[in-house]
Amino acid sequence: MTTFTPTSAEEVLSAVQWAVSESAPLEILGHGSKRGIGRPPQTGHALDLSSLTGVTLYEPEELVLSARAGTPLAEIENLLAQNGQELAFEPMDYGPLLGGQQGRGTIGGALSANLSGPRRIKAGAARDHILGITAVSGRGEAFKAGGRVVKNVTGYDLSKAMAGSWGTLAAVTDVTFKVLPGAETETTLVLSGLLDDAAVAAMAVAMGSSAEVSGAAHLPETASARIDGLPKGAATVLRVEGFGPSVAYRINHLKQAFGLGAEAVTISAEASKRLWRAIRDCAPFADGTEKPVWRVSMAPNEAHRLVMALRMQTAADAFYDWAGGLAWLRMEHESEAELLRGLVKKLGGGYATLVRASAPQRAANAVFEPQPAALAALSARLKAEFDPQNILNPGRMG
The missing domain is CATH 3.30.70 (Alpha-Beta Plaits)
Known part of the structure; x- marks a missing residue:
């Protein structure tokens, strides 16, 4: 088995062109944190993009970040946090669930898997924040789509087509994402002891309120017991983010909506972030x-x-x-x-x-x-257009 480890987009292009000329299927991967999702690889060779790293453009005032596909998500999130910004779609880390390490996901993998987290109910998924890509198709052709500014919509749908494609359409080498200001603080209100149906009703009330809830989850007792920091028993958790006074006001609004007093359990700041990371990553x-x-x-x-x-x-x-x-x-x-x-x-x-x-x-x-x-036929046509020889991640999606 040959494993290609390119360090540039040009080397990715050369590797894919070789695979096309030899009719040799390639497994596309980064650090392999999501390798256990999908059908097992049906390839004899691999294209490892984990050395294709680095942030190539970051303009905080323009809310735009570009990076090479193998750049660790953790590195990007740390950079954004230093500037009070974030990837609003809150990408999940599949590593621990699949028996791997935490923090091994890449920004290219986030797009390929169309990652999202609890904030999807408010901010969407990776597909909703991608602005542009550079990639190599299964034909062995380099192409670009989209741009580096939020207002540029040229090729936007083509960039979105890569979201959730799991590396079966193209080997993405560079991505550009929209980033957003992070919340100053957050607080989570905990409703205890609800059965599943009552919890769903309560979450619907919260989502329909003016509290601008950015996370709503229900953990029955067996799941709640596996997350640190929650009271004993089933926990229905509602997250509010923003400026301190606004968060406090909206949390009080939720308490009133549920007839709760000052003694209602709340989790704030870092403890709240840890809770929602655990929910996000299926802890x-x-x-x-x-x-x-x-x-x-x-x-x-x-x-x-x-x-x-x-x-x-x-x-x-x-x-x-x-x-x-x-x-x-x-x-x-x-x-x-x-x-x-x-x-x-x-x-x-x-x-x-x-x-x-x-x-x-x-x-x-x-x-x-x-x-x-009808959708399967459309997907097949898209695959035939981008990868007619079925070179990239063949069989992974079925």
């Missing part, structure tokens, strides 16, 4: 095992019904993010894909992704939600 299920973990997005008022129906037939642990619209599930058995997807369809539809499982299980099941026929 309750980062247990060092290969027990299947599913990520299911569907209507907020249906996800808890899915969990209830699932538990009637099999053992499953769960917690909820995105005001109930995202259910994280840890299963005890590996043969539940058909059952789970059948229930999702029965309850109005959604997207179920097998995030963690053994290699044989990932090889035997559709890891990503099967697309409807």
